[in-house]
Amino acid sequence: MGVLLAIDDVNLSFGGVHALSGVSLDVEKGRVTSIIGPNGAGKTSLFNVISGFYTPQSGSIRFEKQELSDQAPYQRSPVGISRTFQNIALFSGLTVLENIKLGAHCQLSSGLLSSALWWGKAQREEAALSRRIDEEIIDLLDLREIRDRPIAGLPYGLQKRVELARALVGRPKLLMLDEPVAGMTSSEKQEMAGYIRRCVDEWSTTVLLIDHDMTMVMGLSDHVVVVNFGKVIASGAPAQMQEDPAVIAAYLGEN
Structure with missing residues (x-):
């Protein structure tokens, strides 16, 4: 269906800390792409770069082939990017x-x-x-x-x-979900995963999400990107990532 969001060689540092190092990934239209990895791996930093809250030192972020790096956060919603956050922020x-x-x-x-x-x-x-x-x-x-x-x-x-x-x-053309099932019961997680999939199937929404619930991630995702220490260490279909030795060592662990 084509690439909606293309991230190419993005680098983000805070002082001497490298939050993202040469991160590249593609998010395809009409699919669920999940970013997984240990705490502190750079997942939220990557979301903040895409949203415009952080400005990378180098690299390219293209949405529908248009460069976003020079656009402020408020300019990204009108082009079709929407986001939720880890903590509930309702009134x-x-x-x-x-x-x-x-x-x-x-x-x-x-x-x-x-x-x-x-x-x-x-x-x-x-x-x-x-x-x-x-x-x-x-x-x-x-x-x-x-x-x-x-x-x-x-x-x-x-x-x-x-x-x-x-x-x-x-x-939104791109719906970014930051830990959408965190803190939920098992039944609530199943319901939320169903609603996310409904958005994709009925609205053709493209979803990019972060979450630590591997049952939900592996069951919902079309594509999984694994990050560790600010770098992409693997990407592919959920089944592939569950068998990848580097992913098992860095995050999933042995069954």
């Missing part, structure tokens, strides 16, 4: 629907005055956004029963699903 006083809407704020074109007064174009845009969320996302992620409930008091697994919905509302 507990707002409803599920209101939290999801926040994921599309950068795509609204209403002026400051009309948005503040909520009239005219701002009112029409928000009504259209609510309809789109209802039609495209609420049922996709089975959030209908909690649509109008406040976030406060919702179970952790449901809050993580709302975060996924907020990341999807901007219709």
Whole structure:
């Protein structure tokens, strides 16, 4: 299907610490690519480089063949990149629907005055956004029963699903998920993996994710990239990575 995101020879250092050393990888369209490795291997640093929060000293990051290295973080969402973070960052006083809407704020074109007064174009845009969320996302992620409930008091697994919905509302081409099942029960992990796969199969969303749950990663992924000490040490199909001696030694361990 072609390459959506191409990372070529990226180097990132903080003082004398090399967080990323010559990292290269391709993320293919319409697939789930997972990045795994021990704590401190450079996974989140790589996510932060792609998101624009860190600027690498050298290397290239191309999204749909366009260089991203000189673009600020706020410029990357409009081109089709969305991200979740390890820790839940929802607004507990707002409803599920209101939290999801926040994921599309950068795509609204209403002026400051009309948005503040909520009239005219701002009112029409928000009504259209609510309809789109209802039609495209609420049922996709089975959030209908909690649509109008406040976030406060919702179970952790449901809050993580709302975060996924907020990341999807901007219709991203690349969905970056940072530990999407961390802290969940086994059944919640299975449900979340199912929702992620549904996004890929029904929306043709490309997913790049980090997680430590190898059962989920190996069952969900189409392609796995293994990093250690800031370097890519192996990549390939999940079954290949489970048998790779370097991956077993660095991260998976012997069964």
